[in-house]
Structure formats: C-alpha cells, structure tokens
Amino acid sequence: MDKNQLGIQAMQAGKYEEAAAYFSEAIAENPTEPVHYINFGNLLAGLNEFEKGLRFYEKAIEIDENAATAYYGAGNIYFNQEQFDEARKMYLEALKKGLDESDLYFMIGLSHQNLNQGKLALPYLQRAVELNEEDVEARFQYGLALAGLEMIDEAVEQFQAVIRKDEEHADAYYNLGVAYVFHDKPDLAKEMFESALKYDPGHMLAGHALKLMNSEG
Template sequence: MEHNQHGIEEMQKGHFEEAATAFSKAIEENPEDPISYINFGNLLSAVNEPEKALKFYEKAIEIDKDAATAFYGAGNVYFNQDNFNEAKNMYEKALKKGLDHSDVYFMLGMSFMNLEQNRLALPYLQRATELNSEDTDAKFQYGLCLAQHEMIDEAITQFNDVIQVDEKHADAFYNLGVAHAFKENQELAITMLEKALSIQPDHLLAGHALKIINSSIE
C-alpha cells in the first residue's frame, strides 16, 4: 500500500505512531511531494503539536505555492491559537488556490465572527450552508450572524433547519425563543425557551429570557 494512504488509514484508527512512520517513509521516498508534508502536518495538529504542524504546512507551500490544503491546515492551527487574523489570511489563500469546500467557507466565516466583522462573515457562512445543507454548526452560526443584523425571519429559518436535524440543540431553541420574542410572538417564544430548558435545565440565558417574558405578561 502507498505510504500516504497507509498513514491516513492509521491516523483514522487513532494509530498516530504508525501514521507518523508511514508519512516519514513517504517523505523519504519523495521529498518533493507536498501531500506528504500536508498529511504529516494534519497528524501533528491532531496530536496537539501546532508549531511543528505549521512547519510541515510551510514546507508543503514552499514546494507548491498552490497547495490549497496546506493553507487550510495552517489556518486551522492559527484559529485554534485564537490568532483569527492570521487564520483568516490562510483561509482566504486556500480559497484563492481553489479549495472550494464548505469547511473553508465556514472557518473563514468564523474567523470574521471572532474578529467582530460579522457583516463580512455573512456570505461565507451562507456559502458553507449551501455547500453542505446537513452542517448544523454552519446553519446555527449563520443564523446567529443573521440575527445580529436583525434579519430575524432569515435567522429563524436557519434555527428551524438546525432543530429539524438536531432536536436536542438547546442553543437553537433558545435563539428561536429570542427571535420570536423580538417579533412579539410571546407564546411561541415561551414554547421555544421551555424546550431549551427541558434539554438543558441549566441554560442560564434561556431561563433568564423566560423570566423576563413571564414578568412582562404578568
């Protein structure tokens, strides 16, 4: 079996030492193949060796300036280090190099969200949901972003999509409750907030919002 493929299979099984051996052999046999360095970088990221992982991604880019997945891998390292500006730069380069995948759009959107540039996040989160309609994380974050721009009806659509797939998503129910309260549909807001609390009884935000609505009714 080809070393890179073997390494990926071992990595998926959680056999990290065996994966490292396979990727090392791949690099030894073909030191100018960027894929081997990217795979080793992914492995190092998985075992929480971010600085070492970056060196492998950088080596892959040095060999092939169009190695889109190397930019994406580096972006993930920076994102996990809360270096959202550098993460954004890497994800943008991955897109420019042709990595047209929902995960790239989602992570770029999340980078903008963490940089408090929510309007810039919107189109990327939207594209992530278009490319992967089953991604509840992307739909939820897109819904939050829409809600922050007072696009309430659009946000409700996203949150409803989330609970259709994941009926235990307490935060989606909470945000639906807030959205319906914003639209002055108190009955539906209470239903959503109570559902959030039934899933997660210690959901402080849902409990607080429910108290406010009930007080206003009384």
C-alpha cells in the same frame, strides 16, 4: 499500498506513532511531494502539536505555493489558537488556490464572526450552507450572523431549519426565543426557552430569559 496511504490508515485507526513513522518514510522517499508534509501536519495538528504542524504546512507551501489544503490546515491551527485574523488570511489563500468546500467557507465565516465582522461573515456562511445543506452547525452560525445584522425573519427560518434537522439543538431554540421576543410573541418565546432547557437543563441564557419573562407576568 504506499507509505502515505498506510500513514493515513494508521492515523484514522488512532495509531499515531505508526502514522508518524509512515509519513516520515514517505517524506524520506519523496521529499518534494507536498502531500506527505500536509498529512504529517494534519497528524500533528490533531495531536495539538500546533507549532510543529505549522512547520509541516509551511514546508508544503514552500514546495508548492498552490497547495490549497496546506493553507487550510495552517488556518485551522491559527483558528484553534484563537489567532482569527491569521486564520482568515490562510483560509482566503486556500480559497484563492482553488479549494471550494463547505468547510472552508464555514471557517472563513467563523473567523469573521470572531473578529466581529458580521457583514463579512454572512456570504461565506451562506455559501457553506448552500454547499452542504445537511451541515447543522453551519446553518446555525448562518442564522446567528443574520440575527446579528437584525435580519430577524431570515434568521428565524434558519433556526427553524436547524431544529428540523436536530430537534435537540438547545441553542437554536434559545435564539428562536430571542427572535420571538423581538417580534413581541411572548408565548412562542417562552415555549422556545422551555424547549432549550428541556434539551439542555444547564442552558443559563434560556433559564435567565424564562425567569425574566415569568417575573414580568
């Protein structure tokens, strides 16, 4: 097994110093292989060593400008530092370079959402769900994007699908409750807010909404 594979195994086992040593050796043996730099970048990013991780991704891109996963890794670092516009640019480069995965579309959508660009987020979140129908969080964020654009019926379908996959998803119940208020269905709305509080007793928004509805009779 080569040093790169040994490094990945060590990283997965939580042996980070050992992983770093293997990746360093892999780079020393083959300094023009971008994958070694990408894996070292992944290790550093996972340890919140963002600036160092970014340098390794940049080195991978310098060696191979089509190294799509290096752009994706750099995007994740920018996203985790709440530099959402920089993250979006990196993710779009990864897409342009051929990366075609649900997680990438999800992160592009989230970046747009954090930039208050709901219309731009929508197709990426939709694509993320199409590529991985089991991804509950992608579906929930897709529902939020739909709701934000006042596509309430479509949002309700997504939130209901989230609950079918994860019956304890308090935020999905809360947002269903909001949708039912919008549709003037107070009994259903109360039921959803109560369900949100059942699974998350500290859900402040659901608690406030339920209190407001009860005070109105």
